[in-house]
Amino acid sequence: MNVVLSIAKTTTGEAIRRRVLMVILLIGLVLLVVAPGMEALSARQSTTVLRSLTLGVIQLTSAVIAIVLTVYLIPNEIERRTIYTILSKPVQRWQFLVGKYLGAVAALALMVAMMTATMLIVFSVVGKLTLGSDMVDLAKVPLMFFVQMSLLAAVAVFFSTFVSPIVNFFLSGGVYLLGSVFSSLFEVLSNNKELPAMVQAGARLVHSIVPNFQMFNVQNSAINAGPVIQNEQLYYLGSFGYALVYVMILLIAGILVFDRREV
């Protein structure tokens, strides 16, 4: 376990020092700070627009960070040949892969936490947030974004075991879009009785295989006033469990692929 943690710690340190990630994070933070300027878009629903904007910025920035951070994890080590040094020590390949993933997730957690803190401070300063339950409810959204992006990072780690970073970038991005924006589309197609059976089956297959990223989008209840959330604890426990199991699937698959790969 110490081996895994050592690799994770090193990976986190490397991630924090990467300029490209810092630039992406900085852009996200600047957007969060200037977001209150968009209030003019809707006089009555300014809070709605502000919350939509800030949470959207956090989600988008986190997604880009998660992909950029992880697509280079394995290829960089192979390209710089540092992997030989690591694997020549008593380090198993699975330990290397899991350590890399955990390190990336820790870096991601740090960056999402920074953006969340900035958002809460901005909201407090402009008077759109009251301390207490309102703050907790709002903070739950980035927490779920973090879980979502951890899953996305696992997808990118899995792909990084056998494709180049550029291909991985588009593959992971595509999977994210399929599992979030287009998930409802595939669900509708799979339930549409008027479509040919083949199309329905294909849509059902895609909907089942691709990770269900949209299940972690809980911003709707934080942006708009609405009915009381039902079975909230069950939902959060279940979605954490789903993310954990799916991350395990991707890491096991990644280990199996990486184990057979010649480096």
Add this chain to the structure above:
Amino acid sequence: MARAHRGKLYAALAVAVVAAAGINGAVYPLWKKNFAPKTADYSGLSPDQLLFAFAGFRELIAGILWVRADSYFSEGNYDAILPIVRLVTLLDPHQIDVYATGMWHIGYNFTDEGSRSDRRYIPTALALGMEGAKNNDYTYEMFYEVGWMWFHKIDDFYENSVSWMEKANTYDDMIPARRNILNNCYQRNGEVDKALDYAYGLLDKAEKNMKNDREFSARQNRDTIEGNLDNLLVRMSQRGYFAKGAPDRNLGIYDTDNPFDVGFSARVTVVSPKVIVVQGTWGVQPVGTRIRFILRDANFPNALPAGMKWNQGTQVELTPPKDQTFLQDQLFVRNQSFNRKIDMSRDLTMYPFVDDKYLIEFYYNPRSAAIHIQDKFGWSGEGMADKNFLNQEIRPAQRVIYTTLSLTRDQILRRGEWETKVPDAQTKNYRGIKAPSTGSDLITVPGLRGPSSAVEPGDIPQAGGMAGTGEGGG
């Protein structure tokens, strides 16, 4: 890695896949119930907007689009607003302002040269409002807006305004002053006892509220409710409502006794292509009568007597059928007659005249009458009569005035044999009107020495006590 380990990993992978599918099946319905956006349609967005919408900025994009729609409002470019309204409500189904404004815009703002709204849009406006209510069922607002459209714009089939206002009233966030509207809805729906009970209930609440809330508005609301209640009690008493409920207390003749014959007659003349003149008689002296006039395709889909099936479901269809004609107007009565020119020649999309046959409907319902006239006619027309056109069938439990005339497309377009002949259609009892010599805006008030000089004696039936004596003024 040893083969045995690989086998274990494959087994673990299989178990995990099954577990993930099971958890997804259990949790996804919870997510859909609690967190899923109610509607999201990205068609119609430009690529940059699409990118933002994909990235989770739906509410932001909706806000930007609504700002753009606002500029179109300023320019009077109403057609351009419609798709934006639809797009905004699809992107962000919680924009109550957009639902309410869009509904009003669709229902009221599409007008012809004569400022008559295009009634073919009303089902669309209602559909949008109902969708807004469904998507925002945590607040009273859209229920109130739909109820108001039934009450004010459609101004008929009041049971619908009652049901929507009743639903709005179940919400605690409803503004107190808006709760008073339900009282009027009950009255127009002929549920006077309910209106009375409701008014007393409102007064009780307002008085309790006033003790806790010393603001001026609380006192003002209480006084308004009391004033409305007083008026209702006086009207019920004058119209014999209490007496009829307890015959032993019947003190004599009430305002609604001896139904007054309104002496309705009408004539429609096509003076030039798509331009008609509607004239007729209505023997009610007090000013304030508006007779509903409809000219529509004889085969207009969803047509009902003196209207149409306004609630046509929840499908928001932004483009009304281009091949259907439905004109609705009000004929304002002055000096016991009406005389109105209606020009439909400038609005080709609103009045396409594709059908071969057209039906003209005249309709008067005391429930939507001015209060001072309703004092004589009663809530359900019990004080109103007409020996030719009294109808008790098209609106259950109501006495309304209703008749129809017919014209053909050739007549309306003045084509063929009608190019030189002036087409007209009239009721059998029509014997002409005498226009006031000093201008149509002059109201002739009859003196004690005889009937008004503005009206030909004999043209207007004088039965009952309403014309000339002011007896029906309430």
